[in-house]
Amino acid sequence: MTAPQQQPDTLFPRVSERYDDRARYPRGIAYTEGQYLPISEAKISILDWGFLHSDATYDTVHVWDGRFFRLDLHLDRFFSSVSRLRMRLSQSREEIAAVLSNCVALSGLRNAYVEMICTRGVSPTFSRDPRDAENRFLAFAVPFGSVANEAQMADGLHVIISDVQRIPPASVDPTIKNYHWLDLVEGVYQAFDRGGDTVLLRDQAGNIAEGPGFNVFAVKDGALTTPERGVLPGITRRTVFDLCARLSLKAEAAPLTERALRGADEVFVTSTAGGIMPVTRIDRAPVADGRVGPVTKRLSSLYWEMHSADEWSTPVRYPAQDKNDKRTETGGLSQ
Amino acid sequence: MTAPQQQPDTLFPRVSERYDDRARYPRGIAYTEGQYLPISEAKISILDWGFLHSDATYDTVHVWDGRFFRLDLHLDRFFSSVSRLRMRLSQSREEIAAVLSNCVALSGLRNAYVEMICTRGVSPTFSRDPRDAENRFLAFAVPFGSVANEAQMADGLHVIISDVQRIPPASVDPTIKNYHWLDLVEGVYQAFDRGGDTVLLRDQAGNIAEGPGFNVFAVKDGALTTPERGVLPGITRRTVFDLCARLSLKAEAAPLTERALRGADEVFVTSTAGGIMPVTRIDRAPVADGRVGPVTKRLSSLYWEMHSADEWSTPVRYPAQDKNDKRTETGGLSQ
Numbered sequence: 001m002t003a004p005q006q007q008p009d010t011l012f013p014r015v016s017e018r019y020d021d022r023a024r025y026p027r028g029i030a031y032t033e034g035q036y037l038p039i040s041e042a043k044i045s046i047l048d049w050g051f052l053h054s055d056a057t058y059d060t061v062h063v064w065d066g067r068f069f070r071l072d073l074h075l076d077r078f079f080s081s082v083s084r085l086r087m088r089l090s091q092s093r094e095e096i097a098a099v100l101s102n103c104v105a106l107s108g109l110r111n112a113y114v115e116m117i118c119t120r121g122v123s124p125t126f127s128r129d130p131r132d133a134e135n136r137f138l139a140f141a142v143p144f145g146s147v148a149n150e151a152q153m154a155d156g157l158h159v160i161i162s163d164v165q166r167i168p169p170a171s172v173d174p175t176i177k178n179y180h181w182l183d184l185v186e187g188v189y190q191a192f193d194r195g196g197d198t199v200l201l202r203d204q205a206g207n208i209a210e211g212p213g214f215n216v217f218a219v220k221d222g223a224l225t226t227p228e229r230g231v232l233p234g235i236t237r238r239t240v241f242d243l244c245a246r247l248s249l250k251a252e253a254a255p256l257t258e259r260a261l262r263g264a265d266e267v268f269v270t271s272t273a274g275g276i277m278p279v280t281r282i283d284r285a286p287v288a289d290g291r292v293g294p295v296t297k298r299l300s301s302l303y304w305e306m307h308s309a310d311e312w313s314t315p316v317r318y319p320a321q322d323k324n325d326k327r328t329e330t331g332g333l334s335q
Numbered sequence: 336m337t338a339p340q341q342q343p344d345t346l347f348p349r350v351s352e353r354y355d356d357r358a359r360y361p362r363g364i365a366y367t368e369g370q371y372l373p374i375s376e377a378k379i380s381i382l383d384w385g386f387l388h389s390d391a392t393y394d395t396v397h398v399w400d401g402r403f404f405r406l407d408l409h410l411d412r413f414f415s416s417v418s419r420l421r422m423r424l425s426q427s428r429e430e431i432a433a434v435l436s437n438c439v440a441l442s443g444l445r446n447a448y449v450e451m452i453c454t455r456g457v458s459p460t461f462s463r464d465p466r467d468a469e470n471r472f473l474a475f476a477v478p479f480g481s482v483a484n485e486a487q488m489a490d491g492l493h494v495i496i497s498d499v500q501r502i503p504p505a506s507v508d509p510t511i512k513n514y515h516w517l518d519l520v521e522g523v524y525q526a527f528d529r530g531g532d533t534v535l536l537r538d539q540a541g542n543i544a545e546g547p548g549f550n551v552f553a554v555k556d557g558a559l560t561t562p563e564r565g566v567l568p569g570i571t572r573r574t575v576f577d578l579c580a581r582l583s584l585k586a587e588a589a590p591l592t593e594r595a596l597r598g599a600d601e602v603f604v605t606s607t608a609g610g611i612m613p614v615t616r617i618d619r620a621p622v623a624d625g626r627v628g629p630v631t632k633r634l635s636s637l638y639w640e641m642h643s644a645d646e647w648s649t650p651v652r653y654p655a656q657d658k659n660d661k662r663t664e665t666g667g668l669s670q
Contacts (some may be wrong), residue, residue: 012654015441020380023469024459030381035351043354044376044386046365046473051379053516054389086524106350124359126477127549130520131527134358138381142461167507170500171518181388181516183506185465187420192466212463269593318346
């Protein structure tokens with residue numbers, strides 16, 4: 001379109017009938033308001049308060065080798081977050097589980113990152129009263145992504161400790177999974193400025209809190225510590241506690257000082273996006289000998305073994321092979 | 336659509352080609368990626384980090400009787416916010432001004448609420464690195480809305496002081512206008528629970544900060560005080576300072592205690608959405624005699640007089656009358 005100010009005074013730009021989005025997207029399938037769509041067609045109104053006020057909650061579950069990992073825990077947390085924001089889902093837990101499975105099945109993805117979202121929605125009059133809005137449920141499945149790439153998984157992440165404070169619980173309850181990430185984004189840019197891969201933010205007391213989408217653990221003399229409050233109680237974090245119980249390793253949620261983190265024998269971060277990921281440098285200084293430690297390695301291998309166990313995972317129901325090929329094409333639509 | 340789990344095992348839901356949004360919207364016109372659209376068709380990708388991480392900034396200017404009010408100040412603040420989030424706009428200041436004017440003109444609205452938005456955008460690979468995303472500019476014009484309705488403008492708002500803390504500057508810089516509103520939304524629900532119209536949040540020191548989309552002023556013995564830090568430096572707030580200079584009224588930005596607010600002679604809140612709005616009750620107790628005060632009335636009437644002055648406002652260029660009728664129909668599309 002020619003820029004408005006270049007037009008003769010008597011002419012105004014045309015109003016298009018439909019939004020033509022020219023951006024490129026990853027492969028994937030989304031669900032909204034009863035419709036399954038290629039990711040490239042999955043939109044939300046610019047008037048949705050989930051966008052304009054970040055008045056939304058979400059949860060993320062992953063699929064590995066065709067199986068959801070600990071889906072029940074993610075659904076529990078999602079329903080809890082939704083009700084604590086005083087939102088209502090019109091779908092039952094079973095319906096949402098089916099929607100998530102369908103997003104993965106229709107995308108043909110065997111390893112997927114699956115997100116379920118509830119937004120405050122839109123009020124037809126643009127009323128500022130959140131009670132006037134119609135809450136919306138959305139979901140999507142895209143290829144599995146990780147906080148750490150292959151090299152970082154092998155050699156460990158270089159983490160920077162930022163002076164940006166994580167948004168405190170007194171302002172936004174971190175146990176309600178939310179999209180208030182500007183503090184984390186600023187921290188990530190600080191990390192890049194200082195040559196780091198990612199960042200850890202501190203709480204108001206100056207203790208370590210969390211990073212963009214992950215919790216952190218310090219290992220010292222065989223015992224694990226992860227920050228107690230002011231962080232998202234991650235499902236991978238919880239899984240580490242479950243694994244430590246099996247291995248009779250001492251693990252506790254307690255305040256974690258910067259000094260304790262820097263002096264740890266091993267440090268790793270945990271996220272649905274990547275699992276258990278080693279940290280071998282903090283602000284350029286090596287953690288212990290700067291190599292990925294034995295506890296991190298042991299927990300990480302056990303974590304991935306759990307993905308095939310019925311006790312921890314649920315199979316996705318995929319279409320039959322001939323259908324599956326179609327899905328792949330469908331996925332192709334959203335490139 | 337029949338719910339997925341009600342389908343025979345061999346069948347999967349169909350993937351639609353386009354998103355069919357059945358929600359109702361106010362009248363208005365939006366702009367994105369070179370296209371002008373009825374609000375009902377104005378969407379953003381669900382993978383845009385402006386939605387998924389609230390990684391976005393915005394500004395809101397209003398049009399009254401066909402004129403933008405202090406547009407330059409809003410554009411200054413918007414460009415400053417964008418650069419401080421390390422985003423880039425592909426449009427010049429003049430192009431953005433033209434887009435905003437076109438949104439209003441094409442909507443046919445004489446009184447409008449006009450929002451300009453820059454989001455981190457989408458990265459084609461869903462990479463978590465914000466540097467991989469393509470920043471997006473959006474804008475829209477909808478009918479003018481106010482924090483206070485007619486009755487509240489006449490009799491004053493009933494404000495509740497919440498125990499939710501406003502997100503602190505150490506986490507998110509409030510001078511970068513942002514969508515991190517979950518603290519404000521929780522506060523608004525607390526206000527409704529207690530019979531209030533809206534809410535004021537406090538800062539970490541326990542002093543008054545701001546409310547959802549507005550600043551607050553206390554008038555005592557003819558002098559005005561508004562919170563100094565931890566708040567958005569609102570354009571209406573600044574306009575109050577300009578008016579006070581004209582009227583030789585003492586006005587300062589300084590810490591405002593809860594006690595000082597409750598003991599004030601007059602209290603009012605300021606927002607682009609409504610201007611200068613009286614507060615006559617705080618937590619059920621009347622402010623002074625519980626009536627709208629003379630300073631509030633004087634400032635409010637001066638504020639609206641400024642809207643027709645060339646010094647403070649800029650005319651929107653509307654299409655000729657016959658075109659204008661078409662626009663009205665266009666607006667009608669987005670009902």
